[in-house]
Amino acid sequence: MQNKQWILNSFPVGEIKENDLILKDSNLGEVNDGEVLIKNVYLSLDPANRGWMSGKASYVDAMQIGDIMRGGTIGIIEESKNEKFKKGDAVQYQGGWQEYCINDGMGLRTIPLNTGLELPSFLSVMGMPGMTAYFGLLDVLKPKENETLVVSGAAGAVGSLVSQIAKIKGCRVIGIAGTEEKCNWLKNDLNVDGVINYKADNLNSALKELCPNGIDMYFDNVGGEITEAVINRFNIGGRMSICGQISGYNSETLQPGPRNWINILVKRLKVQGFIVFDYQARAKEAFVDMSKWMAEGKLQHKNHIVDGLENAVSSLKMLFSGENKGKMIVKISDE
Ligand SMILES: NC(=O)c1ccc[n+]([C@@H]2O[C@H](COP(=O)([O-])OP(=O)(O)OC[C@H]3O[C@@H](n4cnc5c(N)ncnc54)[C@H](OP(=O)(O)O)[C@@H]3O)[C@@H](O)[C@H]2O)c1
CATH class of the missing domain: 3.90.180.10 (Medium-chain alcohol dehydrogenases, catalytic domain)
Structure with a gap:
């Protein structure tokens, strides 16, 4: 054969x-x-x-x-x-x-x-990206109601689910994506509270405008300049879930880290990376909740x-x- x-x-x-x-x-x-x-x-x-x-x-x-x-x-x-x-x-x-x-x-x-x-x-949604969104948000960031979350790569497989789960948990969600079409989907269909097109908007001023009370949590799918801009607007005690760094995957040389790393110290930030495979034993938790949210029409993909x-x-x-x-x-x- x-x-x-x-x-x-x-x-x-x-x-x-x-x-x-x-x-x-x-x-x-x-x-x-x-x-x-x-x-x-x-x-x-x-x-x-x-x-x-x-x-x-x-x-x-x-x-x-x-x-x-x-x-x-x-x-x-x-x-x-x-x-x-x-x-x-x-x-x-x-x-x-x-x-x-x-x-x-x-x-x-x-x-x-x-x-x-x-x-x-x-x-x-019921596979690896769904589990990544679920545990990378709920286990790593532990969101609380009314906190402000910024998500990069927000219209992607993982990011779009993170944005919606955070809304279910009562957070204020700002999504960053690379086209108007993706930003419109996030805002009009997934009901995120604010969107930034990082290819068209000024990141720093958009974050300042959309996060007037600062940023409590950041779900990072991309790294690089976007992450640097987010770090500038963190509140004291903010949390970062490092899921992916796609902006650097095609780079042959490692880029110097965020130039504003000092803010991790000054703002007492917690930064945690994670790999979805580590949550394999808990997969059923995600499956049960995600199925329920899908059935209730709260989760689109x-x-x-x-x-x-x-x-x-x-x-x-x-x-x-x-x-x-x-x-x-x-x-x-x-x-
Ligand atoms: N930690 C884990 O266990 C785990 C598991 C799964 C995935 N991940 C990571 O999660 C991230 C998202 O994965 P996914 O499967 O959901 O992919 P995805 O978001 O569906 O697709 C990748 C998206 O990344 C954005 N992108 C590409 N180059 C970029 C750049 N230079 N700057 C900013 N954005 C860029 C593009 O969206 P725009 O149009 O918005 O630019 C693209 O659509 C990746 O970094 C991946 O490695 C981690």
Whole structure:
């Protein structure tokens, strides 16, 4: 049986180039006892993919040249020689950028099919980005009613959920995003209290105007100049949840840290980074609350789905240009 796989061909320098990954045909082996054959249906594209390609270890081992590109997937079991799974089961797992995968059952999570949710949502609101938003906000920042929260990358997969959960918790939310369309969605559909288009507005004066009583919390998806501007407006005892630093993922050299780092001292700020995997054991807490909020119509989400495994590289690049409108997903095959 034939398979198609994206293979890491070179470690990207700066932005990802077309030949850093190459799409190859390969033969799929036999399904042995204890194994399942999975047809991958949806592939999650995440900013972290860029770091995994860099050749440097971080919170996961570095990928090597020749490896199948790593990625979270949803697949359907086509053949099972493992008693825990049956043909037709939908599973979520690290299936990689490929059409098919033979797996020994380790790391497969069966997706319940009675939730009324479409499958891609298990890569977004009910998947890793949802858990990231939930724990990065509620566990790291511990928001209190009437506090002011600023969210960068606010219209993205994680940021849009953070903004809405914070509204549910009674916070005043200011969202920062890179287009008018995204800002309008945040303001008109997600009901955030203020928006800043960081590509068009003056960040410092917009933050001053929209946060007249200062900033209590910051959920940071991007780092860089945006973070520096937010640090200027913090109240004493403010908290920062460092979720991502996408503005630096394509940089070859590390940028000097925020020039106003002294404010961490002067304003007695608490700064905490986190990795969503650390919350795996508590995933059910997020699942229960997020399902409830979805059912009550309090949580909206957008999945940006592109057809065809061959479009995975160009779709990944959209996360860095800001062209994605919601959770970036590639549809590999029909359900
Ligand atoms: N800590 C964890 O465990 C964890 C887990 C998941 C994700 N993350 C991090 O969370 C962040 C958001 O991830 P996501 O999956 O939700 O992606 P996303 O927000 O859906 O997509 C990425 C967005 O980043 C913005 N962006 C790109 N380059 C930028 C730049 N130079 N300056 C400012 N904004 C820029 C773009 O939005 P605009 O149009 O607004 O520019 C783009 O749409 C990423 O940093 C990611 O690494 C962390």
